[in-house]
Amino acid sequence: MTARLILSGLADLFRRPSTSLSVILGVFATVFLCGLLALAQVGLDGALAKGQGVLRFQVYWKPGADAALTARQMDWMRALPGVIEAKAFTPEAAMAVMRGSLGGAAEPLLPGAVNPLPYTLLLGFAPPEHDDKFAKETLERLTAVDGVAEVRYNPAAIDAARSLGLLGAQAVLPLGAILALLVGLVVGNTVRLTLLRRREEFEIMRLVGAAESVIALPLVAGAAAMGFVGAGLAATALAFLWSAVAGQLAAAPLWLSLAAPPGWLWISLIAAPTAVSALAGLAAAMESRP
Amino acid sequence: MIEVQGLRHCFGRREVLRDLTFSLEKGGFAFLTGPSGAGKSTLLRILHGSLPLQEGRAVAAGHDLVGLRPSKLHQLRRDVAMVFQDFKILPERSVADNVALPLVVRGTPAARIKRRVSSALTALRLTELANRPCAELAGGEQQRVAIARAVVAGPRLMLADEPTGNLDWDLSLRLLDILRQFSAHGTAILMATHNQALVAAAPDARIIRLERAAPDAAPTSDAADDMEEAP
Ligand SMILES: Nc1ncnc2c1ncn2[C@@H]1O[C@H](COP(=O)(O)OP(=O)(O)O)[C@@H](O)[C@H]1O
Numbered sequence: 001m002t003a004r005l006i007l008s009g010l011a012d013l014f015r016r017p018s019t020s021l022s023v024i025l026g027v028f029a030t031v032f033l034c035g036l037l038a039l040a041q042v043g044l045d046g047a048l049a050k051g052q053g054v055l056r057f058q059v060y061w062k063p064g065a066d067a068a069l070t071a072r073q074m075d076w077m078r079a080l081p082g083v084i085e086a087k088a089f090t091p092e093a094a095m096a097v098m099r100g101s102l103g104g105a106a107e108p109l110l111p112g113a114v115n116p117l118p119y120t121l122l123l124g125f126a127p128p129e130h131d132d133k134f135a136k137e138t139l140e141r142l143t144a145v146d147g148v149a150e151v152r153y154n155p156a157a158i159d160a161a162r163s164l165g166l167l168g169a170q171a172v173l174p175l176g177a178i179l180a181l182l183v184g185l186v187v188g189n190t191v192r193l194t195l196l197r198r199r200e201e202f203e204i205m206r207l208v209g210a211a212e213s214v215i216a217l218p219l220v221a222g223a224a225a226m227g228f229v230g231a232g233l234a235a236t237a238l239a240f241l242w243s244a245v246a247g248q249l250a251a252a253p254l255w256l257s258l259a260a261p262p263g264w265l266w267i268s269l270i271a272a273p274t275a276v277s278a279l280a281g282l283a284a285a286m287e288s289r290p
Numbered sequence: 291m292i293e294v295q296g297l298r299h300c301f302g303r304r305e306v307l308r309d310l311t312f313s314l315e316k317g318g319f320a321f322l323t324g325p326s327g328a329g330k331s332t333l334l335r336i337l338h339g340s341l342p343l344q345e346g347r348a349v350a351a352g353h354d355l356v357g358l359r360p361s362k363l364h365q366l367r368r369d370v371a372m373v374f375q376d377f378k379i380l381p382e383r384s385v386a387d388n389v390a391l392p393l394v395v396r397g398t399p400a401a402r403i404k405r406r407v408s409s410a411l412t413a414l415r416l417t418e419l420a421n422r423p424c425a426e427l428a429g430g431e432q433q434r435v436a437i438a439r440a441v442v443a444g445p446r447l448m449l450a451d452e453p454t455g456n457l458d459w460d461l462s463l464r465l466l467d468i469l470r471q472f473s474a475h476g477t478a479i480l481m482a483t484h485n486q487a488l489v490a491a492a493p494d495a496r497i498i499r500l501e502r503a504a505p506d507a508a509p510t511s512d513a514a515d516d517m518e519e520a521p
């Protein structure tokens with residue numbers, strides 16, 4: 001009986017496809033927007049926790065820089081205070097990587113020609129706490145090195161991430177409340193409209209012996225299904241967006257490697273709107289009892 | 291099947307039913323008569339749980355109406371079926387769907403629904419119309435749909451409010467015959483009518499007669515009678 005009522009509630013959704021679709025769209029938009037903010041918060045938190053305070057500098061030498069001198073300069077940089085990671089690329093190594101990616105078909109440009117690729121060094125610093133000038137000073141020191149063409153660094157990204165993260169932490173609770181409210185309103189009002197439209201039918205069902213649950217259960221099932229589909233679509237869209245953005249951020253100049261959002265986030269992004277929808281449907285059905 | 295004792299009902303300060311006492315046994319058949327406005331529909335609606343019992347005692351098909359909880363109302367209505375004066379059928383649904391409704395809402399298995407609907411349609415000569423939307427039917431046909439729906443689940447008690455109101459004399463007699471057959475099979479039937487000729491056509495049937503209770507009652511017409519049905 002219960003299964004039959006649930007199925008009939010789902011079948012009812014197809015009787016008015018445009019109504020169902022617009023509710024699903026409403027849930028989708030709400031969950032997507034709120035999920036986006038939640039993901040930004042969680043993702044940046046993760047990135048900050050992982051690279052907590054790590055300042056990264058990518059140092060580029062001028063093309064054709066002297067190999068021996070560059071090697072000594074690199075050693076000097078590695079020995080700078082606060083360095084916790086360093087990764088060097090010589091032009092030869094870079095060329096080898098390029099050749100590898102070209103399938104080994106590429107010939108050396110010209111025998112004896114200057115390799116056009118520069119020396120580069122990726123440096124990670126753990127900056128001393130509360131030293132706002134450290135990043136700037138380090139940047140100036142690295143740029144001043146003879147033969148260095150350019151230094152790229154990420155403090156702006158980290159600052160931005162930090163302030164966004166702080167904003168997010170405070171916004172998560174009200175955000176969740178707004179999500180619940182919006183989803184509840186959208187779904188609840190639709191169920192209320194359905195009850196109004198089918199008032200005569202439900203009244204007749206009561207007169208021939210229908211229990212209230214027989215009337216309410218299909219409505220609740222339909223409401224939950226609309227919430228589930230809308231939230232599921234939103235979560236899917238967010239997952240795609242996440243993987244695209246994560247790929248972009250992991251490259252220069254940001255070097256923000258985003259940890260995958262935790263499973264509970266995805267589950268609650270779907271489960272919460274589904275539960276709220278079911279509850280809104282139930283509340284509407286209870287209101288309509290004579 | 292029905293036990294009514296000292297029943298009284300008022301709409302506002304207007305007394306419609308006063309100190310009513312009667313009973314109807316299992317499988318019994320009784321006419322509920324009286325002029326328009328005497329309270330026939332009111333009594334039936336009380337027995338069906340659509341109006342609260344104000345004063346007195348009433349038991350319908352074993353369900354005590356004193357203090358009947360709303361959550362138990364559907365149980366009463368599974369044992370007590372009603373044929374409404376205005377049919378209360380779903381016009382856009384087919385005859386078969388309408389007749390099946392009482393079984394559907396109590397979760398009867400589909401195969402059983404099919405069997406019972408088909409025998410109810412046969413009994414009321416509706417088989418030909420089974421798949422027609424009720425909106426396309428004539429008044430008398432809709433009335434038969436309402437009766438088929440009332441008998442389909444085998445109620446212990448059937449309340450019928452002016453079920454011959456839309457039928458000509460021949461059809462009225464035939465309907466009376468059908469109802470009496472159902473009562474002979476064990477369903478108690480209380481049939482409200484103000485048609486004296488019909489009552490006379492079944493001289494052996496019980497008669498419960500209501501009078502207009504309040505001497506200061508405002509005159510009612512049949513038009514007013516129809517308007518009072520709003521839930
Ligand atoms: N809901 C109501 N509110 C006020 N008065 C009503 C209501 N229902 C019925 N009445 C009045 O009660 C009286 C009895 O009505 P009813 O039971 O329909 O009589 P009958 O069915 O015998 O014609 C009528 O005068 C009618 O106007």
Ligand SMILES: [Mg+2]
Pocket residue numbers: 330331332375451515
């Ligand atoms: Mg009446």
